[in-house]
Amino acid sequence: xxxxxxxxxxxxxxxxxxxxxxxxxxxxxxxxxxxxxxxxxxxxxxxxxxxxxxxxxxxxxxxxxxxxxxxxxxxxxxxxxxxxxxxxxxxxxxxxxxxxxxxxxxxxxxxxxxxxxxxxxxxxxxxxxxxxxxxxxxxxxxxxxxxxxxxxxxxxxxxxxxxxxxxxxxxxxxxxxxxxxxxxxxxxxxxxxxxxxxxxxxxxxxxxxxxxxxxxxxxxxxxxxxxxxxxxxxxxxxxxxxxxxxxxxxxxxxxxxxxxxxxxxxxxxxxxxxxxxxxxxxxxxxxxxxxxxxxxxxxxxxxxxxxxxxxxxxxxxxxxxxxxxxxxxxxxxxxxxxxxxxxxxxxxxxxxxxxxxxxxxxxxxxxxxxxxxxxxxxxxxxxxxxxxxxxxxxxxxxxxxxxxxxxxxxxxxxxx
Numbered sequence: 001x002x003x004x005x006x007x008x009x010x011x012x013x014x015x016x017x018x019x020x021x022x023x024x025x026x027x028x029x030x031x032x033x034x035x036x037x038x039x040x041x042x043x044x045x046x047x048x049x050x051x052x053x054x055x056x057x058x059x060x061x062x063x064x065x066x067x068x069x070x071x072x073x074x075x076x077x078x079x080x081x082x083x084x085x086x087x088x089x090x091x092x093x094x095x096x097x098x099x100x101x102x103x104x105x106x107x108x109x110x111x112x113x114x115x116x117x118x119x120x121x122x123x124x125x126x127x128x129x130x131x132x133x134x135x136x137x138x139x140x141x142x143x144x145x146x147x148x149x150x151x152x153x154x155x156x157x158x159x160x161x162x163x164x165x166x167x168x169x170x171x172x173x174x175x176x177x178x179x180x181x182x183x184x185x186x187x188x189x190x191x192x193x194x195x196x197x198x199x200x201x202x203x204x205x206x207x208x209x210x211x212x213x214x215x216x217x218x219x220x221x222x223x224x225x226x227x228x229x230x231x232x233x234x235x236x237x238x239x240x241x242x243x244x245x246x247x248x249x250x251x252x253x254x255x256x257x258x259x260x261x262x263x264x265x266x267x268x269x270x271x272x273x274x275x276x277x278x279x280x281x282x283x284x285x286x287x288x289x290x291x292x293x294x295x296x297x298x299x300x301x302x303x304x305x306x307x308x309x310x311x312x313x314x315x316x317x318x319x320x321x322x323x324x325x326x327x328x329x330x331x332x333x334x335x336x337x338x339x340x341x342x343x344x345x346x347x348x349x350x351x352x353x354x355x356x357x358x359x360x361x362x363x364x365x366x367x368x369x370x371x372x373x374x375x376x377x378x379x380x381x382x383x384x385x386x387x388x389x390x391x392x393x394x395x396x397x398x399x400x401x402x403x404x405x406x407x408x409x410x411x412x413x414x415x416x
Contacts, residue, residue, distance in 0.1 A: 006323055007316065012385035015312075020305050024381040027297060028230075035364040035387045040176075040204055040344045040377030043230035049293040056289045068285075077288045078236075078257075078279055084295045085229070085238050088303075089202055089221065090212030095243055097275045098288055102203055102224045102237040103132045106170075108251035108278065109220045109239055110140055113168040113197045114148055116248055120167035120196070127152040130176045133201055137170060155182075159190050166196040173211065174204035174342030177369050179334040181209065181342050185216040192217065203227060207298045208343035208379065210307055213240060220245075228343070228379060229298055231291030239278050246275065255280035301381060309380040310343040313388055317345050317376060320392040328399045333373055344377040353416065354409035358398045361409070364391050368416045 016022060029045040030036060036044060060068040069075045082096035089096070099105065110123065123137055129152070137150045153161040162169055169191045174181050184200065191198040199220040205211055207228030213221055221240035225231030241249050250271065256262045257279040260272045271277040315338055321330060333346040349355055349372060356368045366376045376391070398404050 006319065007389075009386060009389045012316070012389050015385040019309065019385070021301060021309055021380055022384075024297075024301060025384065028382045030382060031363070033363055035391055037364065037366045037376045037378065037383065037387070037391065039230075039379030039383070040208075040227055040342075040375070041367055042233055043227055043294065043379060044382055045232070046230050046293050046297050048297070049230075049232065049290050052293045053286065053290050056286055061286075074283070074285045077285060077292070078283050079274075079276060081288055081292045081295060082238055082275065084292070084299055085206070085223075085225075086240070087299055088211070088229075088295070089206050089223070089240065090210075090214050090216075091221075091240050092214065092243065094275055095214075096238055096240045097278045098225065098236050098238045098291065099279050099283060100237055102201070102222050103136050104253070104280070105222045105237050105239040105278075106133060106136045106199075106201070107140060108253055108280075109199055109222060109241070110137060110168060110170065112249050112251045113199060113220060114140070114144070115250060116245070117167035117195070117197060120165055121148050122163075122166045123148060123150045124158065124162050124166050124169045124196075125150065125152050125171060126155050126158065128175070128177070129170075130172050130201060130203070133170060133172065158187065162190050162194060162196060164194050166191070166194060168197050168199060170199045170201070172201040172204065174209060174344075176204055177333070177373055177375070178346055179204075179342045179344040179375075181205075181335075181340050184211075184218070188216045188218050204344070205342055208306065208310055210303055214242070218242065225291045225294070229291065230294030232287065232294070234287065235291045235294075236284055236287050241275060241278060246273075246277070249277060251278060253280040257282060298381070306380045310378055311338045311341075313378040313380065313383060313385065314338055314341060314343070314345050316385065316388045317378075317392070320388060321347065321395065324392050324396045325399060328396070343379070344375060346373050346375045348372045349374060351404055353412065354404040354406075355395070355398060357409035358404040358406070359391070359394060362394050362398075364394055370416070 060072045078098045081098040083093040086096040141150045188198045197219040202221050202223035206223045219242050224237050225235035254269045258277045260270045329349050330347045333348045335341045352372045352374045353368045356374050
């Protein structure tokens with residue numbers, strides 16, 4: 001690549017000065033000198049979340065006690081925050097509820113979908129889907145003792161394997177390793193063509209990539225609150241049920257908060273006639289209240305600007321890595337076409353783990369995914385263009401000096 005065509009650090013600083021999203025960076029807690037490229041794993045802390053957490057703990061719980069279920073609206077938190085998430089994923093109010101974890105919600109929706117397609121015996125997904133998705137589907141397969149089987153098919157052969165025996169198709173919109181973006185409309189249309197239902201995992205796309213669930217007529221979706229929604233570690237997940245399916249949606253975890261009248265305390269279960277039927281046990285108030293801050297912050301930004309910056313950051317990163325780290329063993333693991341990529345870029349390298357640890361030691365945080373992937377996530381609300389330049393320069397220096405080869409960088413941590 002001709003060095004004359006490459007942007008300079010000064011060029012990227014000018015982009016930051018003109019960035020319409022630049023104002024958002026100061027609304028997050030970010031250590032001075034830190035370059036955080038891991039919002040696709042855990043989003044940064046919104047400043048307002050700290051005061052909200054204190055308010056919920058000290059005032060609402062500490063002083064209000066049980067009165068806060070009514071006084072401070074705890075009882076409606078799952079639906080209220082769900083309505084705000086709905087606006088980020090192309091859903092309507094009343095179609096999304098915040099509850100439990102992505103894994104638990106996936107089990108609820110998949111089990112309900114199987115029940116809605118009696119006589120069909122197949123769930124279709126892809127190998128390499130996010131592990132918890134496959135594990136949950138394998139668990140459901142075992143629980144139903146042969147009544148349904150999970151079939152994983154490479155994505156280039158998916159369409160031909162979605163057939164009249166398929167009850168449900170379960171895929172992740174943005175692949176967690178490569179960042180590759182599925183054509184949501186095309187896959188959903190194929191599922192519906194044969195009468196199957198479609199369930200999307202939005203964990204790596206909601207808040208960073210435009211999503212239009214109702215526009216593509218998706219049936220179900222799940223997602224987490226702790227990545228681009230900045231809800232905090234272990235933040236609740238959410239589930240989406242298209243309004244046209246609500247009356248037929250009967251999930252198996254029929255806990256009391258999914259009851260039509262939870263405080264009637266009747267012995268027999270009767271599901272609520274709304275998205276509330278997606279709930280199970282008592283909502284986690286503190287986690288949901290803190291998550292609401294992150295969702296509100298994300299919803300206040302323009303998604304067109306978010307996506308435009310995300311694409312620009314990814315393109316710059318690929319361009320600079322391939323120019324400044326040429327011949328150092330890196331291979332692009334993400335689609336080169338930005339329209340087919342979420343808000344992350346991944347490269348493979350045979351020494352990926354120690355290289356990432358060396359970057360982290362320099363306060364540049366991405367992550368590693370086995371067996372050989374370095375993953376860099378771009379959260380447009382707080383990642384700057386100049387961060388891309390500085391990351392690539394550090395990466396090149398780590399490779400030239402073989403800093404990555406130090407023994408301490410080869411010791412595997414529990415979380416990678």
